[in-house]
Amino acid sequence: MTEFVVTGIPGSPYVRAPLLVLEEKGVPYRFDAIPFGAQRSPEYLRLQPFGKIPAFAHGDFAFYETQAFLRYLDRVVPQPAFTPGDARAAARMDQLIGITDDYVRGRVSGAVVFPLGLAARLGIPADQDAARAALPAAAHVLSVIAELLGDQTFLTGDTLSLADLMLVPHIDYLPSCPEGQALLMAEPNLAAWLARMQARPSMQATSWERLLETTGIKMPEPVAA
Amino acid sequence: MTEFVVTGIPGSPYVRAPLLVLEEKGVPYRFDAIPFGAQRSPEYLRLQPFGKIPAFAHGDFAFYETQAFLRYLDRVVPQPAFTPGDARAAARMDQLIGITDDYVRGRVSGAVVFPLGLAARLGIPADQDAARAALPAAAHVLSVIAELLGDQTFLTGDTLSLADLMLVPHIDYLPSCPEGQALLMAEPNLAAWLARMQARPSMQATSWERLLETTGIKMPEPVAA
Numbered sequence: 001m002t003e004f005v006v007t008g009i010p011g012s013p014y015v016r017a018p019l020l021v022l023e024e025k026g027v028p029y030r031f032d033a034i035p036f037g038a039q040r041s042p043e044y045l046r047l048q049p050f051g052k053i054p055a056f057a058h059g060d061f062a063f064y065e066t067q068a069f070l071r072y073l074d075r076v077v078p079q080p081a082f083t084p085g086d087a088r089a090a091a092r093m094d095q096l097i098g099i100t101d102d103y104v105r106g107r108v109s110g111a112v113v114f115p116l117g118l119a120a121r122l123g124i125p126a127d128q129d130a131a132r133a134a135l136p137a138a139a140h141v142l143s144v145i146a147e148l149l150g151d152q153t154f155l156t157g158d159t160l161s162l163a164d165l166m167l168v169p170h171i172d173y174l175p176s177c178p179e180g181q182a183l184l185m186a187e188p189n190l191a192a193w194l195a196r197m198q199a200r201p202s203m204q205a206t207s208w209e210r211l212l213e214t215t216g217i218k219m220p221e222p223v224a225a
Numbered sequence: 226m227t228e229f230v231v232t233g234i235p236g237s238p239y240v241r242a243p244l245l246v247l248e249e250k251g252v253p254y255r256f257d258a259i260p261f262g263a264q265r266s267p268e269y270l271r272l273q274p275f276g277k278i279p280a281f282a283h284g285d286f287a288f289y290e291t292q293a294f295l296r297y298l299d300r301v302v303p304q305p306a307f308t309p310g311d312a313r314a315a316a317r318m319d320q321l322i323g324i325t326d327d328y329v330r331g332r333v334s335g336a337v338v339f340p341l342g343l344a345a346r347l348g349i350p351a352d353q354d355a356a357r358a359a360l361p362a363a364a365h366v367l368s369v370i371a372e373l374l375g376d377q378t379f380l381t382g383d384t385l386s387l388a389d390l391m392l393v394p395h396i397d398y399l400p401s402c403p404e405g406q407a408l409l410m411a412e413p414n415l416a417a418w419l420a421r422m423q424a425r426p427s428m429q430a431t432s433w434e435r436l437l438e439t440t441g442i443k444m445p446e447p448v449a450a
Contacts, residue, residue, distance in 0.1 A: 049369050050328060061313050065323030072316040088286050091297040098290030101326065103275060144274050 008054030010211035013169035117176030233279030235436035238394035258440035342401030
């Protein structure tokens with residue numbers, strides 16, 4: 001089988017989601033890790049003209065946009081299938097993928113978890129007061145997701161879907177700061193879902209630490225607290 | 226067939242895209258138009274808890290996220306199909322849908338066309354200098370799309386796909402200001418694609434003017450130029 005290639009920066013939720021799907025599919029792939037900042041290099045801009053990570057290739061077919069890659073993988077490697085056969089369950093999957101892109105990315109990861117939990121690790125100064133002011137909006141996003149999850153095992157029912165694999169890299173970072181941990185604990189069914197997801201070998205194979213270890217990419221110097 | 230319901234504000238590209246797909250599918254639907262501002266009403270927040278438009282229903286199934294609705298429609302009303310059967314063409318469709326959400330929405334419609342071409346019609350003051358400073362970034366987005374379009378009839382080949390229907394409401398607004406018209410004219414293949422799209426009855430049935438006419442929704446008073 002032709003190798004799948006993911007190019008991106010270890011630690012990004014948008015890099016981890018495709019790696020998770022590849023691990024879950026059990027297909028051969030290569031992760032071309034680049035260091036933080038290299039997404040603006042001329043070489044990388046040839047893969048993704050907006051300088052956003054990740055970018056993808058499969059043989060001579062090169063493209064980008066994480067959702068496009070996840071859906072492509074589910075088409076060209078049909079088993080195990082991560083798109084529900086039932087049209088309503090598939091629509092919930094697409095809705096939750098949309099919620100991840102439209103609200104979790106900005107209001108949870110961007111506004112709260114990155115500045116409070118991750119920025120220091122990357123040597124990036126962050127406005128912690130603004131991040132704390134954003135906590136109610138982040139809590140609202142998580143409450144909406146927790147309501148859609150309900151008492152199901154996975155976001156769209158009894159089986160894993162692309163929505164779980166798209167969302168979990170964001171939720172897995174919540175415990176990186178006390179405020180994020182508190183947000184998670186406020187939604188017990190979401191916390192239980194995260195624990196179930198964390199038990200999967202795919203999650204362990206794609207953690208920030210593991211990717212740094214296997215790729216040899218160096219972290220920037222941390223900033224003083 | 227159970228009626229599809231779209232709730233939203235006439236004029237929004239994210240309301241027009243689902244209406245376009247419904248028109249192209251030729252299925253019965255109802256457009257529940259709400260006036261500008263009503264997306265923050267308690268009634269609407271029960272349909273879409275983030276106060277963004279549109280929201281959808283099909284029988285007792287209620288959901289939101291425009292991509293989710295477009296994909297759902299293509300599953301439950303399979304003909305005419307707007308998702309290419311070829312996996313690479315489908316990935317290009319998903320990539321272009323992603324480019325629409327991630328770059329066209331913000332860098333073209335949000336940063337340029339809305340403030341320069343539409344805000345006055347809605348009675349909203351806008352920073353026109355900031356919009357003019359954003360023109361190069363908007364031009365870049367359009368150049369990337371024009372390159373992906375190439376000499377094809379539609380964005381992903383010879384047949385219409387969800388990508389065309391997701392993107393065209395944004396591009397159709399470019400001529401609403403001279404700066405947007407110039408952006409469009411700089412990409413002749415994209416301008417020709419827009420002309421082909423504008424010739425479709427679905428585009429005429431879903432224009433801002435037509436929706437205002439058929440729904441009786443009133444526009445706010447224009448602000449003085």
